């Protein structure tokens with residue numbers, strides 16, 4: 001499929017519960033499915049109830065998921081995560097379509113948006129900067145994954 005046909009074949013829609021199994025496969029293929037993160041069907045459901053959004057880019061003809069963008073909202077800011085394009089569809093400009101749609105949601109919510117990206121992920125950094133994200137100083141990121149000892 002050439003680039004124009006590919007773009008015409010794609011649609012962006014909201015996640016539905018029965019997409020979950022495909023999403024998990026997609027996140028594995030795009031290296032975004034680290035089990036340590038503790039994300040599951042319930043986490044997604046909760047974030048949507050709290051006003052977040054998970055959008056999928058999908059092929060109209062094959063129904064294959066080609067991209068995901070998960071925006072969680074804590075009442076203060078939106079955090080963009082799990083933003084990715086299927087490896088075989090990368091390099092064709094699809095991330096720009098998905099990010100534009102994601103930022104439309106941000107705009108409608110009238111909040112700031114934040115994300116974390118690995119310092120070596122040049123493609124993603126270039127993309128985010130192109131869309132106006134600015135590097136937030138020299139902050140380090142900390143997390144407690146295991147709360148059993150708290």
Ligand SMILES: CC(C)(COP(=O)(O)OP(=O)(O)OC[C@H]1O[C@@H](n2cnc3c(N)ncnc32)[C@H](O)[C@@H]1OP(=O)(O)O)[C@@H](O)C(=O)NCCC(=O)NCCS
Pocket residue numbers: 030032082083084085086089090091092093094095096116117118121122123124126127130
């Ligand atoms: C990051 C990612 C979403 C970019 O999608 P993509 O399909 O590869 O990129 P696109 O073809 O849509 O290009 C979008 C922009 O990304 C940047 N980019 C893409 N390929 C690049 C490369 N090889 N080198 C540097 N920048 C690149 C450019 O800014 C490009 O815009 P331009 O073509 O106008 O210059 C994709 O590589 C991906 O899913 N990676 C795995 C998951 C991931 O790391 N997600 C980010 C988590 S924070």
